[in-house]
Amino acid sequence: MVDADANSRGGGRSDVTRLLDAAGAGDARASAELLPLVYEELQALARSFMAKEGAAHTLQPTALVHEAYLRLVGDGSTWDNRGHFFVAAATAMRRILIDRARQRHRLKRGGNRRRVELADAALATEPESEDLLALEQALARLEAKDPRKGQVVMLRYFAGLSNEETATVLGVSLATVKNDWAFARAWLHRELSADDGDGA
Amino acid sequence: MTERPPESTSARIEDIFLAVAAADGADRDRRLDELCGGDDALRAEVRSLLAHHERAEGVLDRPPLVVGAPFASDGVSEATLPPITVAAGYRLRAVLGTGGMGVVYLATQLSTRRTVALKVIRPGTASEAIARRFEHEALLLAKLSHPGIAQVFEAGEADFGFGRQRFIAMEYLDGPTLCDHVDARGLDVAGRLELVARVADATHHAHQRGVIHRDLKPANILVVAGRDGDAIGQPKILDFGVARVERGAVGLTSMGTSVGQLVGTLPYMSPEQVLGDSDDVDVRSDVYALGVLCFRVIAGELPHRFEGASIAEIARIIRDEPPRRISTLQPLAAGDIEAIVNRALEKDRERRYQSAGDLAADIRRSLAHEPIEAHPATTFYYLRKFVRRNRRVAALAAALVVVALVGTAVSIWFGIDATIARGHAEMALDRAERRTRDATESAAQARAQAYLASMAAASAALSAFDAGAAARALESVDLERRGSWEWRHLALAADTATKKLRAPMSAVYDVEFSPDGRFIVSGSFDRTVRLWDSADGALRATLEGHERPVWGIAVSPDGTHVASGSADRTVRLWRVADGTELKRGVGHEGAITGVVWSPDGRLIATSSEDGTVRCWDSETLEERTDLRARVPRARSVCWSPDGSTLAVAADDARVTVFRLGEAAPLATLDGHTKGVLAGAFDPTGATLATGGLDRTCILWDTATWSRRGRIEVGVGGVRSLAFSPDGASLALGTLDGQLRLHAATDGAALGVLLGSTGTVSSVAWHPNGVDLVSASSDRLGVMRTWNVRASDRAQAVGVNLLSSAALGFDPADGRVRFIDRDGMLDEIDGATGETRAVRPVARDRGDAARWACNGERFLEVADDGAMRLFDASDATERRWRDAWPDGAVTTHLAISDDGRIAGIGFADGSVVIEDLQRGERAGRAAPAEGPDGPGVETCVFSPDRRYLAIGSARGAVRLFDRMSGEVVPLRTPASTPGMEERADALAFSPDGSTLAASGREGTVVLWDVPSRRATLTLSGEQANITALAFTPDGSRLATGNTLGGIVLWDLETGASVLSMASRRTSCAGSSFDRETRRCSCFKATDRYGCCGRCRGRSGRRTHCPRRRRRPHTPPNDRSAATDPGAGITYSTASVGRNAEFGFCALSKRFDVAAADSSPRRNQPKFEAPPSSHACTSATRPAPDHA
Structure with a gap:
């Protein structure tokens, strides 16, 4: 069941679709331009989700990536140029995750952190x-x-x-x-x- | 590190690795030897890779998770009582258990001495979404009332020493879990089956009200002693719903369930649940769980063996493997029971029982030895049934082994949210449509159910100020049902913007009014800057040129130019007059996050992700040296009104203040705990407000740069903020779509403007200080304008009403007019809620007179019969008549809708009809029980004036037929509580065919007037209903009760479709003192004005000097009237005749003629939140005699 809203929302869709088409046609600059857009979207999605749901919740990248795809490209587009999107999305996701891991790593080493409950499942599985x-x-x-x-x-x-x-x-x-x-x-x-x- | 072979062999290594990995275990060594030949290094290399290939769990096998900051312990001690043990009317006695998000206490409700289980959500870990779910859950659970479900008594907020925490007070149950119970009692199979059937009954009850449990398991079911020493016991289901992330504005779903929790739950999860699509769960998933429960209770084991299986393995087993035959574990279960269990455990839910009720019914059939549904019916089967039914079944209970429970006894919170209810209803609808048997009927039922669930979901969402969820719930309703009063009411409440400016499907990041307020500028994701006409909302120009989304815009102080900053790292200057790009500022090395124009117009400042804040000449866009500051991760920048100071908000939770021309920061403001997203100076420059992800807005004193105040937003983080031009109010836009108004002086919440469905990315005030514009980054590209003053929607208005009957709607202008206790004729403007005194009308008689009003005329009859009739609009006296010669005591007065006749009720129970045009008596209804019978409590004319319905202080309702002159008592259906005692209120439907009467204990009876037959009884209200009003189309009845609640009933189904002033016990908050009253009002009550109640409860009653002349008058005067022209339901109340004030709730007006499926478009709309104005006016000054 896809949220009807998510489907109808397509802000920036044309942007991304245009870039995807260009990338599909071999325009290397277009695929380079795609990355920041997708990165921005993924960051925004993650941030807005965290803001809504609080820190206690976790997300799998696949959810974020597919959500971003729906938002930026939409469901009705052809599959031809999908590849560029997912490569960009994976790269962006990787950056996000690594950045966050670095942050956490720093926090841990820096001790700038309150006691963390060991039973915290989010941490245990991640x-x-x-x-x-x-x-x-x-x-x-x-x-x-x-x-x-x-x-x-x-x-x-x-x-x-x-x-x-x-x-x-x-x-x-x-x-x-x-x-x-x-x-x-x-x-x-x-x-x-x-x-x-x-x-x- | 071991020596690795050179890269040249890597292709070979890979080939061998793949070939060997594909081989069977035993074959591997052989293949490895074969392929590597004598190359030992190669073999060692492949072997080490293979070892890692076979290793079960590596980093790559666990998907990475995006997590927020790890949550830390909030200091709530889990084993001991909190510092404060008495709050909100409860005394905590012991800790019953702890869960992931809260603690359950054993507590005593002080007012009732009742022992309750008090679930308290932890303040630290409660995200706004959890808090909201908690609230929704309380609302939905409160709808459930079944002996098999733990009853919710109350939800609210209390401070136990850790700040305000939400709580739910529930029935405290002291009993064993289901499995422990059957074991301890040694119940026989029949007893166990009955127990399961009772669980199914309770589950069915919940399903019918749109609530799916999703986590039924023995640990969630306690058994308490049944009635009359019933040995089987009464099961009680706890913890409705498992943790589930609501589909938020971002449209994501994710199971936030911990592994430990899953272990206890997994065996009871249906195949569709373990597939993980949390949306695709409906009542039949609970049926599956009941099947597992039944299996476990009967056989003592689970239908599947899971010993030592991993979670993935368990999921696979549930999905693919058939359950064991229960008869192999419990021979007595062969036959029917096995068939029933198997049917409930079908993998395909289409083949399961379609409801928990069907399962319960089949279990009971089997217990009665009747043919069950689960069996393929054969002649032999029916024959066997017949034989068995005639013989006693020996109850041979085998000693059943009960497997120790997995999981915890006190599980964590659970999320019943609007979405589940709606989802369930939609599923029910789908299902119903698929069914062939009784297709039409059950589809209609399911539709009705779906509709009710949607309405409940929308109401609940609005209570939580979640406009997005409300809008989704409303959109799920069939088109043909959208014309209903409640749908339109909720639709208007869910979006109260005055205008919408639609950018074509693109998130809008920044919005500003021009200094003269004539146009609005927006910057959006689609790289454009747009100019809008603020008067008509029309798009005037689209400025294109940026190569990336536009994050910030600013309008020059003279309104002639616009500056925009974009993710393309440029700042650009545009001329408003023709939309030309004039200049471009280049230099930033990262996206520009904020743009601001200096007050003198000479400079433009920008913040950027490159970690700098820069200043530009506003004419040339050349970078200036006035400021070149390094602020990492700056999110926005704002200028002090005198132009001397700039404040920069940054992601690192800091606010940095710079003085122009100085490189070093003037001050660094620490106070936020998370990223700061927005900042604004107030018009005087004395205060700087900043807000961010930590959900707070901090007010800084700019003289000392110390913290002056702090506003806890309590919901999503603050994304945008703006001071009103007069500096009195602060508008805050939050990440979760709320636009909130706060008083700038003390931060008091003034209200919430509902409508945005996504993050409110920007908000700006019109220079008039009344209009607001907000932008939303929810990609729908809708900007909304609001008017904070105009409010024609539900709001509380304090009125000092003389008597319940002394008010009416003027059909001509929609104004409400009433007589107040000072004898003044007052009118309320339905559009603004403003109350105005017209002129004094009442003689100095106070309570001695009865009043009636049809909207156009007021009629006053004094005790002695002296009568006056005058115009409602200007109090022009029309008619006057002297006192009765015999001095009879009048008790009630009614006037016909057309104002032509009046009915005057007397203490002896008779009613005299007066022709008001001719000024003569037109009839008389004799008392029911002779001259000493009960007095007339209330009476009302039918619209065509043929009938007069009379309610007395004792005895049933009588109908006086003016044509025949007879008085017929209307029979009350047997077992209708309260009706014999007294009829408090009466109302005829607009077509006159139906009469409604309310009695004690919240019961309403409806009669068909021509046949005098009772057709419908509405019950379920907890308080006495004292006011009744039909909607103009006659399809709904509004009831008002003594607690301030207004409920709308669908007369076709008898279901309550809308509860307007909720009867939530929120007013019972403990901190109800003078200082926090306003705040409490806001938090604790909904938008329909419980202020009167609050006040009443606060104990500040005033002594009424007037003599009470009507001892039979109910303590709570109230009345409801329906505006015949516009379909507005209006209700008013005075809280006790000796209280100094009352309140009235004005509901949204609809133009019935113009009503279409989208009434929002044509109507002026404003959500009148529980604003301080409303509260203030409701608590109008009263002499303090308390």
Whole structure:
């Protein structure tokens, strides 16, 4: 059930659609311009959601990303240029999450924080900010090594896309996405545990 | 770190990894050896990757979550009582339990000595949404009244030492949980089934009122002793609804449920629930849970085995695996019971029982050995039933093992919100439409149900000032139902803007009035600046050029130019006259967040995300050196009226103040705890107001830069603010769509302007100080203008009413006229609520006279029969007659709608009809029980004057037929409480076919006049109903009760469709003293004016020097009248005859002729919030004898 309001709201839709069309036509500047727009929208969505719901609530990126898609692109548009949107959205989401993780990390180290209840489920289920920051570094290494795998991880993890959606967005086969994901996941996990060993 | 192979082999590593990973476990080693050959390094590499491949849980397997700041402990001790144990009329006695968001106390309600469970929401963790849900929940739960549901007594706010906390007082239940109970009692299967049926009954009751539980499980059901020593016991369902995030303005749904909570709940969740679509849950999900409950109670185990399963696994099992056969665990359950349980546990809810009532009915059929619905009926089956019914079933209760409960006994809050109710009703509607059997009837019922749920949802949303939710609830109503009085009433209440300016579907970030107020400038997401005519709301010009959304705009003090700042990092200058872009200011390295023009017009200041605040020459847009300050994450900037000082609000919770020409900040203001989004100087420059995400607005003294005051907004963060030109009021726009008005002096809340559905991103005052414009970033691109003075909507007006009958609506001008206790004829302007004294009319007789008014004429009859008739509009005397010769005592007076005849009731129970035109007696109705019978309490003419209905202090209602001259007593349906005692109020429907009478205990009876038959009884009101009025179309009846509540009833269904002055117990707040009275009024009452009540409760009664001449007069005089022309229901009351004042509530006027499905368009509208004006006028000065 889609909120009728969300469907009818399409502020900036034409903007984004125009950019998507241009990006689809190969305009690299257009796809670069897309990112701040999407970033802004995601930030605004997250902020407004938090403001409404308070800190006690958590959101999965997939909800935010799809919400942003509905708002900026709408449901009626063609699927052709969708890919650029989700790449932008995943990149934006990644930035947002990493920024927040850094903030939290700083807070923790700085001790500028009141006692946190351990039973707080939101914290218990959420990857620790340290994990996220370590993942960010590992992912950068993966991207250097194999950009496509980096994109698969970004779309799947940060935008919460399914394998099928990821395949559509990247224009590759489903099998490729699955393989990339399996390998990247194992590789990244190993990188992360290696980092654990380094640290201490 | 181990040595890794060179990159060149990485493709090979990947291939081998994938190939081996695809192989079966046993095969893997072999494949690995095969593929790696003798390359040990390669093998080690792949092997280590495989190890991580198989690792169950890694960072990547948990989706990242966007979280707010982690919430910290708020200091509420969980195990001990709070510092203050007596508040809001309750004494806390012990802690019963704690949950994620609150504490449950055992408490005593001091007024009733009743023991209650008091749920208190924690002040620290309660987000505005939770608080709102809490309130909605209380409202909806209060509608439920069933022996199987824990009763809610009251909701309100109290201070137990941690600031104001919301609470719900509920029935305190002391009993075992369902499973403990069946175990301890050793109930047999039949007893257990009956118990489950009782739970289903209660669930059904809730479903019928639009409430879905969503978390039925044994831990949520306590069993208390049943009536008459019934061994089975009475189950009581607790905790309606599980935590659920309401679809907010951002339209997101998310389950904010913690894992621990899920564990206790999961086995009872239906397949559609575990699929996670929280919208797609309806009453049949509760039916599923009842099926699991039944299985558990009968068999002692759950229908599925979940031992050691992960949450994902449990979800899969629920979705895919059939339940176990209950007969394998409990042989006695073979046959019917198994069929019933299986039907309730169907994966496809279409195949389940369609209601909890159906399930209960089938269980009872099985207990009575009648054929059940769940069975495929065969001849053999019916035969077997027949045989079994005639034989006693031995009750062989096996010792059932009851599995220890998972989950906690006291669960956390739950969110029954408007959306659920509406969603449920919509589901019911869909379902009903699909059904073939009784399709028409049940569809109609479901429609009615859906409609009622929508109305309740809209009302609840309005009570919480959530215009967006109210609008959504209203939009869910079928078009043909939108003409109803209550729909239009709520629709008007939900959007009170005077005008809407529509930017084409684009969020508007900033809005300003021109200095002369003639035009409005807006900056929006679609990169444009627009100019609007403020008189007619027409779009005058669209200024295009920015390459990114426009975040800030400013109008030059002379109104000739507009400056705009955008996310494209430029500031631009436009000429208003022709819309030309004149100059462009470049330099910012980040989006510009705010633009402001200096008061002298020479400079423009901008704040930007690049961490600087800059100054520009307003003619050349060259950057000036007057100010180049670094303020990280500046959100907005404002200029002091004298032009010397700039204040910058920033995301880091700080406000920095600069003096022009000085690089170092003049002051840094710490006080906000979260990001500051907006700031404004008052017109004198003495005060700076700042507001932000911490939901507060701080008033700073600009002489000392110290905090002068603080306004707690209590809802979403403050996004925008503006001082009125006179500096007296402060308009605040919040993130959740409220536009609030506060007094600038003390921060007192003056009201909420309802209408915006998204964040109020900007607000600005017209120089006239009356009009406001607000912009909303909800992407609908609607800006609204408001008029804070005009208010033709419901508001409280203090009136000093002489008697209930001494008022009426003038059909010609819609004014309300009444006689006050000083004998003055007063009139209330329906549009503004202003009260004006016209002229003194009453002789010095005070209570000695009876009054009647039809709107155009007032009729006064003194005790001795002396009569006067005069015009309502100007008090011109029309007629005068001397006293009765026999000195009979009049008790009541009625005048026909056309003013031609009057009915004068006497203490002996007779009524004399007077022809007012001819001045002669036109008939007489004899008393019912002879000369010593009860006096006439009230009487009313039918619209065609044929009938006079007479209510007496004792005995039923009589109908005097003037044509035949007979007086017929109307029979009251048996078992109607209170009607025999007294009829307090009477009303004929506009077509004269129906008569309504109210008795004690909130009962209203309606009779069909021609047949004299009672057709409908309305009950459910808690207080005595003392006023009745039909809507002009006769489809609704409004009742007013002694507690100040006005309820609207649908006469087709007998359901209450709208409760206008809610009877919520909010006035019982503990802090009801003189200082906070105004604030309490605002918070505790709704918009229809409980001020009178507040005042009454505060105990400040005044002594009435007048002799009480009518001992039978009810202590609460009130009356309701329907404006025949415009369909406005008007109600008034005086709180006790010896109280100095009363109140009246004016409801919105409708032009019936012009009414279409969108009445908002044509009508002037203003939400008259519980403004201080209303409160002040209601509490008009009274000698303080208290």
